[in-house]
Amino acid sequence: MSFLRRRIPGLTPSSSTSASRDTSPEKEKEKVHDVKSKGATTKHGQKSTSKKGRKRRHGLVFGLGGIFGIVVAAFFAERHDVINFEALSDMNLDSLFDVIPAGILKDAREIQAQERQAVNYDSFSIGLHLLSQGVRAQHPVIMIPGVISTGLESWGTDEKSQQYFRKRLWGSWSMMRALVLDKASWKKHIMLDMKTGLDPPGIKLRAAQGFDAADFFVTGYWIWNKILENLASIGYDPTNSYTAAYDWRLSYSNLEIRDQYFSRLKAYIETSSRISGKKTVLVSHSMGSQVLFYFFHWVESSSHGGGGPRWVEDHIDSWINISGCMLGASKGLPAVLSGEMKDTAQLNAFAVYGLEKFLSREERTEIFRAMPGISSMLPKGGDAVWGNETWAPDNRPNQNFNYGTFVNFRESNSTHTPRNLTVGSSLEYLLENSDTEYRDFILSNYSHGVAHSKEQVEINNHDPIKWINPLETSLPHAPSLKIYCFYGINKPTERGYFYREDQDPSSKLNVTIDTGVSSPAGVSGGSNVTIDHGIVNGEGDGTVPLLSNGYMCARGWRSIRRYNPAGAKVTTFEMPHEPDRFSPRGGPNTGDHVDILGRASLNDLILRIAGGQGHLIDDHIVSDILTYAERVKIYDEDESGAI
Secondary structure (H helix, E strand, O other): OHHHOOOOOOOOOOOOOOOOOOOOOEOOOEOOOOOOOOOOOOOOOOOOOOHHHHHHHHHHHHHHHHHHHHHHHHHOOOOOOOOOHHHHHOOOHHHHHHHOOHHHHHHHHHHHHHHHHHHOOOOOHHHHHHHHOOOOOOOOEEEEOOOOOOOEEEOOOOOOOHHHEOOEEEOOHHHHHHHHHOHHHHHHHHOOOOOOOOOOOOOOEEEOOOHHHOOEOOOOOEOOHHHHHHHHHOOOOOOOEEEOOOOOOOOHHHHHHHHOHHHHHHHHHHHHHHHHOOOEEEEEEOHHHHHHHHHHHHHHOOOOOOOOOOHHHHHEEEEEEEOOOOOOOOOHHHHHHHOOOHHHHOOOHHHHHHHHHHOOHHHHHHHHHOOOOHHHHOOOOHHHHHOOOOOOOOOOOOOOOOOOOOEEEOOOOEOOEOOOEOHHHHHHHHHHOOOHHHHHHHHOOOOOOOOOOHHHHHHHOOOHHHOOOOOOOOOOOOOOOEEEEEEEEOEOEEEEEEEEEOOOOOOOOOEEEOOOOOEOOOOOOOOOOOEEOOEEEEOEEOOOEHHHHHHHHHHHHHHOHHHOOOOOEEEEEEEEOOOOOOOOOOHHHOOOOOHHHHOHHHHHHHHHHHOOOHHHOOOEOOOOHHHHHHHOOOOOOOOOOOO
């Protein structure tokens, strides 16, 4: 698999490192240069697979596909009467291997070895390379994971929970087993009480702790593990680094009420800074960036953290914001409106049938609404950011579809399928068509508007409901704070939806994604918009739209003073999605929302910042985010056109 490898500048040809195509600052030699042009980096060629290799692979897929098909058919049976799953849970897998042809097993082992080599393309090597350049651990590092990536384990001792004691009901194979064998019990454990937003009576799920909480989701599927490997290579260990895992189901206020999460995070940062004599570097991903932004307000509030107005300035050196959904994620709305998103809408008919039989849209909606933390990622900024019925800031010239209509209906012939809806009216529609408990909980915990004046921002800085929204509150007064925004681009991302009335008489949901709406993509760089099974695709990292990842970093915190009153330096480094063909996770040049955590250049930049070399990193912007951000209808107060 040597053809999958790419060299890092400065490494010898014998190195096993696979490099990112992004430039990266070399010690005392070069800086990352500002890029605004769209010149794409040329990709290396790939060796073609031989005909013999293709035949063997196809034979393996056919053989294993037959076995998998039997299991899937049984899994999706209405009554699990094809296979006794209790017996399956105790089955010895060796007995299964005994009946699989030896040739298939041999091919499987070879492919597994090749894929393992592809997955492990850069284990430790980024850190070891920087170590050879003199980069060492300097600042304490604290990592704040994203949504769903932290494992949740049961600590309940009631009779119904004893079988799960200290087993992960999220983020492990125990979760899979519980979901298959005891779905009703799993749902009771994973869903929060909607009146309180806390544990239901007799249930006690808590976030796993330590590095194990978020290094892997399930065995073999890494999340933070590559970053941990490389941090360790330059001298980090549990004494100077920490994963601040949290229960992502909880609203942010309940994180403190139930788990004292922000109090513990404050104490750990203060202890780390006192022992090391240096300020801390915070590394957040996805929803973790929203959690951290909320923490900045909480920690300095006299009625909450009590740290005072200089706490962030005195304790935080840098904030590394990776794929931060600062203005929300489009897919958050259909998840709680109808239990759907791109991942479900684009399934084939057989898979949809099986999914509906096993975990229906109604059940998925119920589960998502009973996880209020997920709703913190509903889009923020309304029509000023996302557009209206005739306009959107990320529309391209002569585009044949307007991104400003977020929820679209081909037929508007009932109260459940009104006119096309913008982001602002979509949120109103969601709350109008939700149960009272969910609606009240969202309105009492989150805000999605825009503060157009300095005075309003200063008022909002004292209102916890506003603390997750960077368009209504400001960064802390920390002039020496450095903010680094790293995110992927050029991967199709959910930007809008087509819906229709739900005709299923047994369903309690009013609408469902209209999977019959599709249109082909325009040529690369053209004006046409791809609509795939009711999903309107735009620009982003595959999960979070470009506007959410990039607006605050490219303009909101740079040019609008009320959002960054102390003038903290903001550096934006975009990472194009250029996946390796044969790597199951995209390889060292992926820009995918999650897989970017294994990207070679991202790991390089994180280590340089932690090692005190963040000043060598300059902007690297290759998308049109600067143009889109200028079109957003939010202005500095002395700009023309200001509200």
